[in-house]
Amino acid sequence: MSSSIIVLTIIGMGLVTYIPRMIPFVMFQGKELPPFIQGVLKNVPYATLGALIFPAVFFIQEGNILFGVVGMAAAFLIAIIGANVILVVLGSIAILSAYSWFF
Numbered sequence: 001m002s003s004s005i006i007v008l009t010i011i012g013m014g015l016v017t018y019i020p021r022m023i024p025f026v027m028f029q030g031k032e033l034p035p036f037i038q039g040v041l042k043n044v045p046y047a048t049l050g051a052l053i054f055p056a057v058f059f060i061q062e063g064n065i066l067f068g069v070v071g072m073a074a075a076f077l078i079a080i081i082g083a084n085v086i087l088v089v090l091g092s093i094a095i096l097s098a099y100s101w102f103f
Helices: 003-027 035-057 065-081 085-102
Strands: none
Touching: 035 065, 035 085, 065 085
16 A cells, blocks of 8 residues: 555544544534433443443353353443442452452
8 A cells, every 4th residue: 555545544534533523522512412312412421331331241261250240240330320420340350360369
């Protein structure tokens, strides 16, 4: 591939990524969404996290499904408390690290 095609591909991928992220900011600038929509959007990160974690519980590499269940329960409980997504992930990792240390 020539370098011009590579540069054009990178620019194209940048535009395809940037435009869908920019459109909501431009369209909703100065407007407030209804409370129901705000509530739904606040739960999207947790729904995404759940969609990523739940299937992995059943496909643990070492065959110890209890390890996956402990991690899922830890993530669920930390999320119920109201922590943000980063704290949910880090807390679940910390609890699983302690679990693997003791068991």
